[in-house]
Amino acid sequence: xxxxxxxxxxxxxxxxxxxxxxxxxxxxxxxxxxxxxxxxxxxxxxxxxxxxxxxxxxxxxxxxxxxxxxxxxxxxxxxxxxxxxxxxxxxxxxxxxxxxxxxx
Numbered sequence: 032x033x034x035x036x037x038x039x040x041x042x043x044x045x046x047x048x049x050x051x052x053x054x055x056x057x058x059x060x061x062x063x064x065x066x067x068x069x070x071x072x073x074x075x076x077x078x079x080x081x082x083x084x085x086x087x088x089x090x091x092x093x094x095x096x097x098x099x100x101x102x103x104x105x106x107x108x109x110x111x112x113x114x115x116x117x118x119x120x121x122x123x124x125x126x127x128x129x130x131x132x133x134x135x
Contacts, residue, residue, distance in 0.1 A: 039080055067099070095126050097114045097121055098130070
C-alpha cells in the first residue's frame with residue numbers, strides 16, 4: 032500500500048518537489064517556489080486522487096495532510112512543528128482532510 036501511495040504522489044508532484052518518508056505512515060513533501068495557496072491545492076489534489084484509487088487488498092484508503100509555508104521568522108524546528116500540528120488537526124478533525132497553518 033505504501034509503495035502505491037508513493038507512486039500516486041510521484042505522478043502528481045512536480046519534478047522540483049521533494050517527497051520523503053518522515054515516519055511510519057507519515058510523509059513530507061517540500062515544494063519550493065510555490066505559495067501556501069498552491070501548496071494547499073496540491074495537497075487537496077493528492078488527497079482526492081488517493082481517495083479515489085483502488086488499493087490492492089484494501090480497496091480504498093484516505094489520507095490527512097497538513098500544509099504550511101516556511102516564513103521569514105521560521106527555523107526548521109518551528110516549520111516542522113507547525114506542519115505537524117496542522118496534520119494532527121486534520122487527523123483529529125475527522126481524517127481525509129487538508130488543514131493549513133499560516134506562519135507567524
